Amino acid sequence: xxxxxxxxxxxxxxxxxxxxxxxxxxxxxxxxxxxxxxxxxxxxxxxxxxxxxxxxxxxxxxxxxxxxxxxxxxxxxxxxxxxxxxxxxxxxxxxxxxxxxxxxxxxxxxxxxxxxxxxxxxxxxxxxxxxxxxxxxxxxxxxxxxxxxxxxxxxxxxxxxxxxxxxxxxxxxxxxxxxxxxxxxxxxxxxxxxxxxxxxxxxxxxxxxxxxxxxxxxxxxxxxxxxxxxxxxxxxxxxxxxxxxxxxxxxxxxxxxxxxxxxxxxxxxxxxxxxxxxxxxxxxxxxxxxxxxxxxxxxxxxxxxxxxxxxxxxxxxxxxxxxxxxxxxxxxxxxxxxxxxxx
Numbered sequence: 057x058x059x060x061x062x063x064x065x066x067x068x069x070x071x072x073x074x075x076x077x078x079x080x081x082x083x084x085x086x087x088x089x090x091x092x093x094x095x096x097x098x099x100x101x102x103x104x105x106x107x108x109x110x111x112x113x114x115x116x117x118x119x120x121x122x123x124x125x126x127x128x129x130x131x132x133x134x135x136x137x138x139x140x141x142x143x144x145x146x147x148x149x150x151x152x153x154x155x156x157x158x159x160x161x162x163x164x165x166x167x168x169x170x171x172x173x174x175x176x177x178x179x180x181x182x183x184x185x186x187x188x189x190x191x192x193x194x195x196x197x198x199x200x201x202x203x204x205x206x207x208x209x210x211x212x213x214x215x216x217x218x219x220x221x222x223x224x225x226x227x228x229x230x231x232x233x234x235x236x237x238x239x240x241x242x243x244x245x246x247x248x249x250x251x252x253x254x255x256x257x258x259x260x261x262x263x264x265x266x267x268x269x270x271x272x273x274x275x276x277x278x279x280x281x282x283x284x285x286x287x288x289x290x291x292x293x294x295x296x297x298x299x300x301x302x303x304x305x306x307x308x309x310x311x312x313x314x315x316x317x318x319x320x321x322x323x324x325x326x327x328x329x330x331x332x333x334x335x336x337x338x339x340x341x342x343x344x345x346x347x348x349x350x351x352x353x354x355x356x357x358x359x360x361x362x363x364x365x366x367x368x369x370x371x372x373x374x375x376x377x378x379x380x381x382x383x384x385x386x387x388x389x390x391x392x393x394x395x396x397x398x399x
Contacts, residue, residue: 072153072155073155073156073157073164073365074152074153074154074155077119077155077365081120081124081125084125084128084129085124085125085128087128089128089132089369091131091132092131092132092133092369092372092373094373095110096110096111096133096135096376097376097377097380099380099383099384099388099389099390099391100112100135100376100379100380100383100391101390101391102135102356102357102390102391102392103392104136104191104222104334104356104357105136105191105193105221105222105255105256106221106256107136107191107221109135109136109191109357110135111133111134111135111376111379112135112347112351112355112356112357112358112391113133113134113135113347113357113358113359113360113372113375113376113379114134114135114136114137114138114193114336114357114358114359114360115129115134115136115137115138115359115360115361115364116138116286116338116359116360116361117138117139117140117141117193117195117224117226117260118140118141118166118168118361119139119361119364119365120137120139121139121140121141121142121171121172121173122139122142122172122173122177122178122181123139123140123142123178123181123182123185123194124181126139126181126182126184126185126190126192127184127185127186127189127190130186130189130190130191132369132372133369133372133373133376134372135191135357136190136191136192136193136221136357137190137191137192137193138192138193138194138195138224138359139178139192139193139194139195140172140178140194140195140196140197140224140226141170141172141195141196141197141226141229142172142174142175142178142194142195142196142197142212142216143170143172143174143175143196143197143198143199143208144174144175144198144199144203144208144211144212145174145175145199145202146172146173146174146177147169147170147171147172147174147199147200148171149168149169149170149171149172150167150168150169150171150231154166154167154168154169154307155167155168156302156305156307157302158298158299158300158302158303158309158311159300160299160300161297161298161299161300161303161311161312161313162311162312162342162362162363162366163298163300163309163310163311163312163313163314163362164309164310164311164362164365165302165303165305165306165307165308165309165310166231166290166307166308166310167230167231167305167306167307167308168231168307169200169231169232170197170198170199170200170229170231170232175212175215175216178194178216179215179216179219182194182216182219182220183219185219187219191221192219192220192221193220193221193222193223193224193258194216194219194220194222194223194224195223195224195226195260196209196212196213196216196223196224196225196226197212197226197227197229197232197235198232198235200232200233205227205238205243205246205247206246206247206250207250209225209247209250209251210247210250210251210252213225213251213252213253213257214252214253217253217254217255220255221255221256222255222256222257222258222283223253223255223256223257223258224257224258224259224260224286225247225251225257225258225259225260226260226289227239227244227247227259227260227261228260228261228262228288228289229289229290229308230262230289230290230291230292230307230308231307231308236262236264239261239262239265239269239273240269240272241272241273241275241276244259244273244276244277245276245279245280248276248277248280248282249280251280256283256284256334257281257282257283258282258283258284258285258286258334258336259273259277259282259284259285259286260285260286260288260289261273261285261286261287261288261289261321262288262289262290262291262292263287263288263289263290263291263293263314263317263318263321263339264291264292264293265321267324270321270324270325270328271328273285274325274328274329274333277333278329278332278333282333283333283334284333284334284335284336284356285325285329285333285334285335285336286335286336286338286359287318287321287322287325287335287336287337287338287339287355288314288317288318288321288322288338288339289308289338290307290308290309290310290314291308291309291310291313291314291317291318292308292309293309293317294309295313297313298313310339310340310361310362311340311362311363311366312340312342312362313340314339314340314362315339315340315341315346316340317339318337318338318339318340319337319339319340319349319350319353322335322337322350322353322354322355323353323354323398323399325354326353326354326396326399327354327399334356335354335355335356336355336356336357336358336359337350337351337353337354337355337357337358337359338358338359338360338361340362340363341358341359341360341363342363342366342367342371343363343371343374343375343378344374344375344376344377344378344379344381344382345378345382346363347375347379348378348379348382348383348394349398351391351394351395352394352395352396352397352398352399353396353398353399354395354396354399355395356391356392356395
């Protein structure tokens, strides 16, 4: 069973967002959050990354930047866990405050700036991950200063490869200057051409890519043997529907307002990739219907972050029960059968 977090969520919201996040990581490491011991519905089992996942719901990168609590997070009931973004050298990120809750919008704006303890600490933490029980993804990025993307990404992929089931190349955070420029055809091709990996490599893209930019990314990824895309990272757009007074803060917007644009981009990517890439849907998932919509739009798996930050671990079981129910109601016998069926 999962203990305490649901009751503690209102208290956590009284703290500033970054302090609450740090306390959550500490609570997980201390074993104070408990674990989900009930098995998942068999209809949710799916095959990805060369592993069988008990369910297609994963935790996105950004929550556990240093891979400190991967085992503990996995015990909450996730089908897979992604940790990072890790950079070659430690960096403190942007000045605080840099993480903002837009509560009326069920959204978050962050301008963290890849704050992490660096590759050496990350690798040390990965040595403690239970490879038999945890399906794990390593998310890698570059330092704000002194970076050489064509050198750094291949080196990072090589370093984390022995510990990961898949590796995600983050070229789409809006909080590292120039990073999103790496989504351009020539730069991305140069990076990917230097990568050698026996593990599946995914590229995480921005929801703000134009249609021709998306087409170019997909073409380059297919040419260079990339396994798939994560659609999508946070957005720099600010929808007119935002109500929070914090809506003008600089950074990437995530949460409910990202659901529609990220799902639309997911559907485009599914059509353009023509089954040559595996897609993971991220952005604005708060419940079973959101997850199901991502799968119907072409996602083989779904990631949570902001929804998890707002609702805590207690969201996972009803989400999975609801997703199993939706699959059966629509006549699907597995997650795989539903992938892209809405298109």
